Amino acid sequence: MRARAMVQPGPGVLEEREFEVPVIGDGEALLKIEATGICGSDKTQLDGGLAKSGWSAYPVIPGHEPVGRVVEIGAEARRLWGVGEGQLVAVESVVPCQVCDRCTGGLVKFCRNRFSYGFTPTTFGSGLWGGFAEYLVLRPNTRVHPVPDGVEAEVATLFNPLGAGFDWTVRRGGTTAGDAVVVLGCGQRGLACAVAARAAGADRVVVTGLAKDRHKLEIASRLGVDATVEVDNLPDGCPDVVTAVRAALGGDADRVVDTTPHAVSAIGDAIALVRPGGVVVVAGLKGGADLSGVDADAMVLKAIDLRGVVSVEPWGYRQALRLLGSGRLPVELLHSHTVPLAAVREGIELLSRSDAVHVSVVPEVAS
Numbered sequence: 001m002r003a004r005a006m007v008q009p010g011p012g013v014l015e016e017r018e019f020e021v022p023v024i025g026d027g028e029a030l031l032k033i034e035a036t037g038i039c040g041s042d043k044t045q046l047d048g049g050l051a052k053s054g055w056s057a058y059p060v061i062p063g064h065e066p067v068g069r070v071v072e073i074g075a076e077a078r079r080l081w082g083v084g085e086g087q088l089v090a091v092e093s094v095v096p097c098q099v100c101d102r103c104t105g106g107l108v109k110f111c112r113n114r115f116s117y118g119f120t121p122t123t124f125g126s127g128l129w130g131g132f133a134e135y136l137v138l139r140p141n142t143r144v145h146p147v148p149d150g151v152e153a154e155v156a157t158l159f160n161p162l163g164a165g166f167d168w169t170v171r172r173g174g175t176t177a178g179d180a181v182v183v184l185g186c187g188q189r190g191l192a193c194a195v196a197a198r199a200a201g202a203d204r205v206v207v208t209g210l211a212k213d214r215h216k217l218e219i220a221s222r223l224g225v226d227a228t229v230e231v232d233n234l235p236d237g238c239p240d241v242v243t244a245v246r247a248a249l250g251g252d253a254d255r256v257v258d259t260t261p262h263a264v265s266a267i268g269d270a271i272a273l274v275r276p277g278g279v280v281v282v283a284g285l286k287g288g289a290d291l292s293g294v295d296a297d298a299m300v301l302k303a304i305d306l307r308g309v310v311s312v313e314p315w316g317y318r319q320a321l322r323l324l325g326s327g328r329l330p331v332e333l334l335h336s337h338t339v340p341l342a343a344v345r346e347g348i349e350l351l352s353r354s355d356a357v358h359v360s361v362v363p364e365v366a367s
């Protein structure tokens with residue numbers, strides 16, 4: 001059997017190629033991909049940024065947020081993963097070795113011998129290691145999560161951003177019932193953090209964004225967010241973002257999650273907004289900018305917990321899939337676009353434009 005895939009042989013290039021689907025080993029499985037989510041980092045990868053930093057190599061099949069159906073599975077994988085043929089699963093990109101000092105020290109996501117779907121060159125083994133393809137070969141130690149019945153694959157790809165929402169806002173941020181939570185930024189990650197805060201029982205949730213992202217702030221409102229603030233379009237007489245957000249929240253925040261890219265001032269705003277003893281989660285990369293202008297003394301004098309976050313623990317993915325299956329919140333509102341496999345590039349460009357919230361790639365039905 002042959003499988004079509006979109007291969008990136010170098011910076012800025014994506015081309016369709018065919019691969020031979022291999023015989024599956026005892027600890028492996030073959031996944032027929034039904035949808036793969038597009039991530040903001042896919043744009044960086046396409047432009048060549050990830051290879052430059054050593055994260056990825058060429059040629060590569062990108063796509064690290066796959067959802068698909070198990071069509072073949074070895075006996076050992078079936079036993080360990082608890083899934084069988086026909087099951088729709090969400091796949092974690094990182095496959096840890098489970099034996100290095102990081103893995104055995106509880107820092108699995110920083111595994112020294114990690115294998116990653118979407119970043120491993122096609123010159124290794126079967127080559128079918130990326131989500132922008134018809135099939136994906138699942139290796140031993142892969143972490144798969146069953147998708148609840150009734151959730152469509154292209155919506156199930158929200159397991160990734162929603163998983164981050166739960167991981168960053170609830171597990172790392174400590175959001176619990178009755179909390180007042182501020183999420184800075186209304187991209188897919190910011191909206192996912194707001195959803196997680198709501199699901200965790202927060203009493204008040206406020207989300208900030210730019211006026212050009214008003215349609216995303218409207219989605220936030222439909223997902224149960226109490227108030228939204230346009231940081232570049234403040235209410236009349238309101239001197240600054242902190243004053244506007246505090247007014248919308250009705251006081252100090254217990255938790256502030258900063259998902260804004262580049263905006264260093266957002267960290268200063270978060271420190272100003274949080275109550276003494278509260279938690280500030282820093283999730284947005286700032287493009288190498290330093291923290292000049294941030295009030296370090298306030299961190300000390302308010303005894304603030306400042307926590308960085310990167311990627312997602314399995315717990316977050318499980319919460320995300322549970323929420324998707326429950327139908328409790330209309331989280332499918334976050335999914336805005338679906339594109340076919342041949343249009344991966346268009347999908348990646350679409351996500352980096354302001355009108356898209358979440359985009360998935362769906363391989364066309366093979367004739």
Ligand SMILES: [Zn+2]
Nearest residue numbers: 039040041064
């Ligand atoms: Zn990603």
Ligand SMILES: [Zn+2]
Nearest residue numbers: 097100103111
């Ligand atoms: Zn390891």
